[in-house]
Amino acid sequence: MSETTQTRLLIIGPPGAGKGTQAARIAERYGVPAISTGDIFRANIKGQTELGLQVQAIIKAGELVPDSLTNEIVRDRLHQDDAAGGFLLDGYPRNVEQVHALDGMLEGDSLDAVVLLKADTDEVVARLMKRAEIEGREDDTEEVIRHRQDIYAEQTAPLIELFTERGILVSVDGLGAIDEVADRIASALDAQLAK
Numbered sequence: 001m002s003e004t005t006q007t008r009l010l011i012i013g014p015p016g017a018g019k020g021t022q023a024a025r026i027a028e029r030y031g032v033p034a035i036s037t038g039d040i041f042r043a044n045i046k047g048q049t050e051l052g053l054q055v056q057a058i059i060k061a062g063e064l065v066p067d068s069l070t071n072e073i074v075r076d077r078l079h080q081d082d083a084a085g086g087f088l089l090d091g092y093p094r095n096v097e098q099v100h101a102l103d104g105m106l107e108g109d110s111l112d113a114v115v116l117l118k119a120d121t122d123e124v125v126a127r128l129m130k131r132a133e134i135e136g137r138e139d140d141t142e143e144v145i146r147h148r149q150d151i152y153a154e155q156t157a158p159l160i161e162l163f164t165e166r167g168i169l170v171s172v173d174g175l176g177a178i179d180e181v182a183d184r185i186a187s188a189l190d191a192q193l194a195k
């Protein structure tokens with residue numbers, strides 16, 4: 001994975017900020033696959049695979065899947081052909097250990113840009129409660145939603161400073177219509193990638 005033509009992106013933000021929706025837009029714009037660890041886990045739970053059975057209870061409780069397992073899944077996914085020209089990660093890395101694991105996988109080719117999708121806690125909790133009614137995700141109960149927010153604050157939010165220090169963080173307000181937010185991300189990312 002050393003070609004310079006790769007576009008390696010990450011979208012980060014609290015649960016409920018709209019990362020999945022915006023990830024699809026970004027992936028289309030830059031012609032890379034959107035890789036969501038949450039989606040991979042949910043597909044495995046649905047298909048009742050060995051991995052699915054291993055992670056089901058953890059995800060339902062809003063805990064993080066162990067790093068060893070998560071890192072292996074991402075390593076495999078990044079080696080698939082469609083990721084040869086780059087990728088957009090969504091939901092990974094989620095803690096400092098996972099950042100180090102990803103650094104190792106990229107063998108010195110670091111991420112080109114990290115989009116931070118900002119949204120305040122009251123807004124994201126409200127959005128997730130609404131999504132719970134529509135999608136019925138098992139981890140969208142109020143208690144688990146709050147737990148996921150706490151884990152984000154403790155383990156994932158510190159990565160913002162780390163990526164800021166690396167000079168690759170672009171911060172975007174996640175509040176507003178989907179198209180509006182997508183336009184904001186596109187201009188911020190274009191500017192960062194042109195650097």
Ligand code: ADP
Pocket residue numbers: 014015016037038039041058059060062063064065066070090091092093094098139148
């Ligand atoms: P959200 O960010 O809205 O909570 P995700 O789909 O990103 O939703 O993640 C859902 C769940 O999947 C997480 O709460 C966690 O249990 C598990 N998960 C996803 N990505 C990771 C990761 N990188 N490390 C550990 N667990 C993860």
